[in-house]
Amino acid sequence: MPFLPRSSYYDKNYRQSPALIRARQPYLIKNALTGIAIFGFAISVYAFTIKAVSQDEFEDVKVPDKPIQPTRAPNTTANQA
Amino acid sequence: MWSSYTCQRCLASLKTGVRPQLQCASQVRLSPQRWISSQNDQPTKSRLPTAQPLLTKRSVSSTARRYQNIAGDVVQSGTSPGLEYTHAPGVSRRVLLQPDNLFHSFSNSPSPDIRRRAAYMKQHAYCPHPDHRQTRQPTTPDDPEAKKSSTAGSPPAHVRFECPDCGIPVYCSEDHWADDYESHLEICDTLRQINEDDHDLRSGRVFPEFKYPGPQLEGALVNMTNWDTFLYSREFEAINADRSMRQVTRLLTYPITIGSVLTELSPYNIRRGGRLTTEGLKSLSALRYTLHPPLSGGGGDIKGLRLNPPAVRIFIVGARAESSLPREVWAQLTHLFPRAKFHIIFIGPESMSNRDDEFPLPPRTPSNPYGAIVEDRISGELKISTYVEYYHTLHKAGHFYPYDPYFDCFMLFHPGLGHPASSHEWEETVPLLLETKVPILATGYTEWDMQRDLKWVQDKMGGEVDLLLEPGENKFRSLRWDLNDLDPQDISCGNWGLWGFRGKRYETTRKD
Numbered sequence: 001m002p003f004l005p006r007s008s009y010y011d012k013n014y015r016q017s018p019a020l021i022r023a024r025q026p027y028l029i030k031n032a033l034t035g036i037a038i039f040g041f042a043i044s045v046y047a048f049t050i051k052a053v054s055q056d057e058f059e060d061v062k063v064p065d066k067p068i069q070p071t072r073a074p075n076t077t078a079n080q081a
Numbered sequence: 082m083w084s085s086y087t088c089q090r091c092l093a094s095l096k097t098g099v100r101p102q103l104q105c106a107s108q109v110r111l112s113p114q115r116w117i118s119s120q121n122d123q124p125t126k127s128r129l130p131t132a133q134p135l136l137t138k139r140s141v142s143s144t145a146r147r148y149q150n151i152a153g154d155v156v157q158s159g160t161s162p163g164l165e166y167t168h169a170p171g172v173s174r175r176v177l178l179q180p181d182n183l184f185h186s187f188s189n190s191p192s193p194d195i196r197r198r199a200a201y202m203k204q205h206a207y208c209p210h211p212d213h214r215q216t217r218q219p220t221t222p223d224d225p226e227a228k229k230s231s232t233a234g235s236p237p238a239h240v241r242f243e244c245p246d247c248g249i250p251v252y253c254s255e256d257h258w259a260d261d262y263e264s265h266l267e268i269c270d271t272l273r274q275i276n277e278d279d280h281d282l283r284s285g286r287v288f289p290e291f292k293y294p295g296p297q298l299e300g301a302l303v304n305m306t307n308w309d310t311f312l313y314s315r316e317f318e319a320i321n322a323d324r325s326m327r328q329v330t331r332l333l334t335y336p337i338t339i340g341s342v343l344t345e346l347s348p349y350n351i352r353r354g355g356r357l358t359t360e361g362l363k364s365l366s367a368l369r370y371t372l373h374p375p376l377s378g379g380g381g382d383i384k385g386l387r388l389n390p391p392a393v394r395i396f397i398v399g400a401r402a403e404s405s406l407p408r409e410v411w412a413q414l415t416h417l418f419p420r421a422k423f424h425i426i427f428i429g430p431e432s433m434s435n436r437d438d439e440f441p442l443p444p445r446t447p448s449n450p451y452g453a454i455v456e457d458r459i460s461g462e463l464k465i466s467t468y469v470e471y472y473h474t475l476h477k478a479g480h481f482y483p484y485d486p487y488f489d490c491f492m493l494f495h496p497g498l499g500h501p502a503s504s505h506e507w508e509e510t511v512p513l514l515l516e517t518k519v520p521i522l523a524t525g526y527t528e529w530d531m532q533r534d535l536k537w538v539q540d541k542m543g544g545e546v547d548l549l550l551e552p553g554e555n556k557f558r559s560l561r562w563d564l565n566d567l568d569p570q571d572i573s574c575g576n577w578g579l580w581g582f583r584g585k586r587y588e589t590t591r592k593d
Contacts, residue, residue, distance in 0.1 A: 008319040018321045023313035026306055 088298075088316065178284035183277040186248035192283040199243075199250060202566055206240045208253035209570050210261050213237045220501065221529055225264070225570050240569065247272035251569050271572055274327075275564050281324055289318045290329040293409045296416045303417055305341050305348050307556055315416070327561035334559040334576045335403050336414035339395060339492055341557045342522055342581070344417055345369045348556050361549030364520040364583055367487045368393070372421045392422040392464065394481070394489045398472045398510065399496045400427035405435035408459050415462040427467045428475060442469060451475065471506070476513040484517040493523040494576065499537030500530075508541065515542060515584030520549055524576040528552070531578045538582060549581035 009020040016024075177191060185191060187199035207216050209225035214234040219227035238253035247269045252258040258265065294316045297303075304310040308330055312320060320326050341347055343365065349357045357365070371393055379387035397403060404427040415423050433439065433454075442452040449455075454467045468475060475481060481489075491514055497503040498511065514521055525531035531552040538546055559575035 009313070017319045019309065019313065019319035022309040026310065 176285045178280055178286075180281075180284070180286065183280045183284065184248060184273065185276070185280060186243050186245075187250060187276070188243060190280065192280065194283060195279060198566060202250050202569060203239055203241055205567050206250070206569055207237045208240050208251075208257055209264075210252060210257035212257070213253075218501070221527075223529075244269060244272070248276045249564070249569050268570065268572060271562050272564070272569070275562050275572065278324060278327055278561060279564075282328065288325075288328070290320050290325040292318055293413060294416070296419065299419045302346060303344075305344060305346050305556075307348075308560070311337065311557070315413075323560075327559075330557075331559045331561040331563075331575060332406060332410050333413060334555075334557055335406060335494065336411050337417075337557045338524060338555055338576050338579060339490075339522070340414050340417040342550065342579070343368055343372055343490065345373050349550060356551040356553050358548055358551065360547040360583065361520075361581060364486060364549055364581075368490060368520070371487050372418045374420050389422075391488060392424040394424045394426060395492055396426045396428060396472075396481070396489065397492045397494065398428050398514070399493055399507075400429045400432040400467075401494075402434045403427070403494055404432045404465075404467050408456070408463075408465065411465060412460055412463055415460065422462045422464075424464045424466065426481075427465070428470065428472050430469060430471060432467050432469055436467075450478075451480070471510065473509045473513055476510075476517075484519050486519050489517070489519045491517075491519060491521040493521065495524055495526055495530075496534065497530075498523070499533035504537060511538060512542065515545065515582075518584050518586055520581055520583050522550070522579065522581045524555060525552070525578040525580070526573040528554075528578060531580055535580065535582075545585045547583045547585050549583055550579065552578055552580035555579035 009017050009023075011017055185195075187195055187202070190196050190199070207213070209229075211225075211228040211230075212235055213229055214237055215226050215229040215231040216237045217226060240250040240253055242252045242255050242258055243250045244252070244258060244265065249272050251265060251272070252261065297316060301316075302314065304314040308326065312329075317329075320329060342349060347357075347365075349355055349361075351357050351359065351362050371390060374390070377387045379385045411425060414425075415421075433442075439454060443449060443454060445452045451468050451470050455464070456466070457464045459465060496507060498507050523531075523534060525534060535548075535552055555576050555578055558577045558579075562572045562574050565571040565573065
């Protein structure tokens with residue numbers, strides 16, 4: 001058997017047949033609300049996490065001035081002969 | 082062949098080896114029809130002409146036989162050998178009517194069977210116009226006979242004129258039809274639907290809806306919320322058209338009504354609006370203990386041998402044409418309960434309606450004292466017996482004694498307990514039914530019918546009755562409306578309403 005038989009509850013374009021929609025009818029609204037609740041929870045977890053680890057405000061910290069460069073001494077190079 | 086790990090569709094392809102036919106493009110769902118409760122529920126005898134007055138019992142599904150013949154060449158997989166006799170593969174099918182050509186007036190119908198019915202109606206049915214005299218006592222408040230007077234008026238006339246919109250002979254003349262048009266309009270749509278459905282049944286098309294599935298995996302629970310979820314979870318082929326839904330539910334309503342109450346996943350529960358009472362829960366829990374037994378570790382081999390409980394007995398008292406339903410339809414009940422066995426017993430004087438080729442009955446011998454027809458080769462889970470006797474005869478003889486509330490259940494399909502034509506026959510039987518203390522489920526054609534039955538039971542039995550299931554609409558009623566040949570104004574659908582009762586049990590009683 002090269003392929004699985006097709007369910008009669010989907011038509012040839014894989015759209016749900018009226019029989020399937022009627023069978024799903026008692027659960028459509030409850031499932032939709034459950035779906036919204038679960039997605040909402042997932043999205044809110046993401047939102048909270050991203051907000052919590054987003055970069056802090058550093059405007060009140062005074063950045064010190066750039067330090068003065070030390071003078072270069074020619075005999076301090078590490079070049080052992 | 083049944084396998085516990087392969088779904089039915091795969092088994093079907095393996096068996097036939099051909100690509101299964103794709104369902105035709107989903108048809109537009111018809112707009113919901115007006116559900117009109119039948120105007121009167123006068124029961125009548127089966128269609129054979131009798132000399133009895135109109136006020137007799139209605140026989141159910143006089144065309145049950147026809148389903149067997151018309152659906153003869155639909156191949157079914159996964160059935161036990163006992164069920165295959167109903168198919169006759171290779172019968173050439175001649176398409177009589179195309180799906181868009183289903184409306185024909187009954188007298189001019191292409192089908193000879195329907196023309197015969199039209200002739201019968203014209204000989205027996207009376208015109209309901211108020212001008213005629215009454216022919217019988219009105220049985221319900223909506224009965225058209227109530228509008229007629231019993232003394233004055235023209236003599237009652239047989240129906241001759243067929244309404245052009247519904248094609249069924251309903252009045253004696255065109256004037257009476259035009260005069261009474263408003264009351265005819267209430268049922269005209271439904272009559273037309275009945276007309277088309279009857280022609281559809283005889284049209285010779287393929288009936289994929291009568292391809293009943295076999296047993297299924299235990300874990301694949303059956304959803305008993307309504308017909309659509311039931312058909313889907315039982316892996317029926319998708320039934321998209323409303324007409325097909327009507328045709329299939331008309332037969333399936335009988336086993337599935339019983340199954341819907343007894344199963345533990347039943348839509349009737351003790352919450353408010355669930356219609357089950359506490360007493361009902363007690364009775365049904367006892368039955369469910371047998372129907373859904375805990376796993377016992379049994380299997381197919383010697384080590385898996387376990388003691389098996391006896392079969393659950395369902396007594397269908399006052400059976401009429403239900404006993405002639407194809408056995409695969411009754412086997413659908415056993416497929417709802419994988420670990421239980423059933424013995425369905427049809428009892429009643431008319432229990433051999435529509436089964437004329439099974440006559441003569443077996444001789445009465447000591448081992449079969451009532452000449453019952455016993456069909457025990459249907460499947461491993463189903464046995465069907467038919468007794469052509471009144472129930473009170475069998476009860477007084479103790480033939481089915483002892484009655485066990487864990488195994489037994491009574492089912493009364495449209496008994497007409499309170500109906501004037503049939504209540505005298507039930508007067509002797511119902512007290513004995515209550516005595517067994519076994520749950521009794523009953524159905525009715527309309528709400529009014531059921532309430533009348535309930536009142537009759539409570540009056541006659543002096544209140545010694547516990548209500549198990551409050552009267553109300555049956556979730557698994559027939560969606561198809563049936564025509565009463567003796568009175569075309571009387572349309573009904575099988576098992577519209579469902580209720581249950583039982584004899585009162587007392588823990589102790591005073592010795593007075």
